[in-house]
Amino acid sequence: MTTGNTMTAEKSTSGGLLARIPPGLIHVDRLQANAVRTGIVVLTIWAAIAVPGFATQSNASSIMYATAAIGIAAVGMALITLSGNLFMLSMGATTAVSTILFASTLHFGLAQSVLLVSLVGLFIGCAQGVAVAFAKANPIIATIAASSIITGFGQYYSGGLTVTGEGDASWLAIGSMVSGIPNQIVIFGVFAILVHIAFERTRLGHELRLVGLNARASEFAWLRARTVLVIAYTVAGIAAALAGALYGSQAAQGNLGLGVGIDFDAIAAVLVGGVAIKGGRGFVIDAAIGALFLALISNILLLHGLSLEVQLVIKGLVVIGSVVFGALAQKVGRQS
Numbered sequence: 001m002t003t004g005n006t007m008t009a010e011k012s013t014s015g016g017l018l019a020r021i022p023p024g025l026i027h028v029d030r031l032q033a034n035a036v037r038t039g040i041v042v043l044t045i046w047a048a049i050a051v052p053g054f055a056t057q058s059n060a061s062s063i064m065y066a067t068a069a070i071g072i073a074a075v076g077m078a079l080i081t082l083s084g085n086l087f088m089l090s091m092g093a094t095t096a097v098s099t100i101l102f103a104s105t106l107h108f109g110l111a112q113s114v115l116l117v118s119l120v121g122l123f124i125g126c127a128q129g130v131a132v133a134f135a136k137a138n139p140i141i142a143t144i145a146a147s148s149i150i151t152g153f154g155q156y157y158s159g160g161l162t163v164t165g166e167g168d169a170s171w172l173a174i175g176s177m178v179s180g181i182p183n184q185i186v187i188f189g190v191f192a193i194l195v196h197i198a199f200e201r202t203r204l205g206h207e208l209r210l211v212g213l214n215a216r217a218s219e220f221a222w223l224r225a226r227t228v229l230v231i232a233y234t235v236a237g238i239a240a241a242l243a244g245a246l247y248g249s250q251a252a253q254g255n256l257g258l259g260v261g262i263d264f265d266a267i268a269a270v271l272v273g274g275v276a277i278k279g280g281r282g283f284v285i286d287a288a289i290g291a292l293f294l295a296l297i298s299n300i301l302l303l304h305g306l307s308l309e310v311q312l313v314i315k316g317l318v319v320i321g322s323v324v325f326g327a328l329a330q331k332v333g334r335q336s
Contacts, residue, residue, distance in 0.1 A: 031328065032322060032328045033274030036293050043293075047300050054303055057180050061165040061298050063292075065250075068184035069095075069243040071291035073211045073262050074237025074269035075192050076125075078287035081270050084212035084279030085139035086133060088233065090147040092263040094124050095152035098244025100253035104157075106167035110249075114172070117241045119327040124150060125237015129230035154256050162255040169249035184246055190287040191242065195235060199284055206233060213277030268315065269294055272322040293319070 063226040064211055080088045098117045105113040128146050129138040175183045199205035208227045215225060240262070247259045267285075273290025275282030294315060301311045 001028070007281050009134065014162060017269070030274070032326045033282070033289070035272060036172065036286075036289060036322075040293050043296055043300065045294075047303075051132045051300055052301065054161055059299065059303070061094075061180060061182055064182050064185040066295040066298065067173040067258070067292050068117035068182070068188040069189045070262060070265045070269060070295070072191050072239050072246070073243045074273070074287040075133040075195050075284055076292045077207065078270050078273075078275050078284045079195070080139070080273040081275050081277065081282075081283060082212045082279055083197075083208055083229055083232050086227070086277070086279075087140070087143070087263070087267050087270075088125075088128070088236050088240075089140060089143040089263055090124070090128065090150060091143075091236065092156070092267060093147040093150040094121060094237060094240035095247065095259035095262045096256045097150050097157075098241040099248035099251070099258040100154055100158050100163050101254070102245045103163040103165035103249035103254035105251075106165035106248075108167075110167065110169055110171060112244045113167070113169075114242070117245045118136055118238050120242075121237040121241020122234055122237070123237070124241070125234040126230060128237070129233030133226040133229035151256065154237065158255065160256075162253050164253045165248065172249040173252070174250075186210070186233050187242075187246070188288070191239070191308045192285060195239075196284045197290075203230060204231065205272070209280050212214040212281075214280075222299050228296055243299065265291075265294070271319055271326075272321075274326065276326065 002029060041044060053059055068082060073095065076089060078084070101119050101120055102113050104117050108116075128143055131142045131146075132139045137160070148175055172183060172187075177183060177186055183200065199208060207224055211225045243261055243262060244254075248254045251258055269290035270287045271277060271290070272293055273282070273286035273288070275286050275290075297309055297318065306314075
């Protein structure tokens with residue numbers, strides 16, 4: 001009787017402890033996202049103690065600058081992945097051309113230049129959304145083709161040359177509203193929160209997730225599948241263009257080489273953050289946190305003096321590990 005009572009008490013105690021853990025924290029769909037959040041905290045504490053030069057204001061600003069543009073692009077990319085259309089492979093071309101447009105229109109004023117670049121990004125994203133949603137074009141092929149068209153336009157517009165901005169972009173490039181907190185990271189935060197609210201707190205977000213889980217069934221359920229896809233691509237286009245404006249302001253110029261690799265960085269942030277590659281699962285904010293996680297890792301590797309090649313290898317391994325971890329978590333969830 002004593003042994004039975006002891007075992008019962010132990011089960012009751014363990015059950016009570018598990019009951020105190022928020023359900024979302026241990027759910028298989030959230031394991032990867034929560035692991036990344038935990039990783040950010042652990043890495044930050046470890047680096048502050050063990051890595052010389054990490055715990056300084058200037059280095060914190062460097063991490064924030066490295067996060068901002070990629071984070072904005074990742075938020076837009078997350079919408080495409082959530083919709084079940086994998087990735088938007090024209091994002092790098094859109095960002096690169098946006099740096100050229102930003103620099104060439106900066107003489108009109110900073111706000112006007114950012115607005116114009118964003119409108120161009122809106123048009124680019126909307127056009128691809130229409131092609132995928134209404135013309136039923138393959139999303140990968142359509143966005144690769146769009147990348148070629150966008151790059152060709154940028155080559156024609158700039159003559160293949162670097163365009164130098166004639167105006168003051170210091171507010172966006174190096175400005176800060178609060179000491180130590182760059183304006184770029186504020187813009188990233190505001191953009192991420194607005195998109196998160198728009199796609200997670202409204203019917204639009206629920207429909208996007210359902211489309212990602214089963215596109216054909218969503219059409220039979222009278223969901224606005226096509227409209228939702230066009231909106232997702234449009235926001236992604238704006239995100240890519242806004243990232244280009246941030247890069248252009250920092251470089252004080254624009255060319256087809258600036259931001260051209262942002263596709264991979266955004267995809268990496270999306271997958272590392274915990275958004276399911278097959279669509280329908282995850283949150284926009286996960287991609288933003290994934291971007292911060294990757295920026296943190298890159299910063300630590302840089303402070304250790306590792307070359308860019310080594311950093312790319314490690315970043316690639318992190319992405320592969322994240323995908324494998326997410327797949328295993330889903331498999332365990334299905335079996336349990």
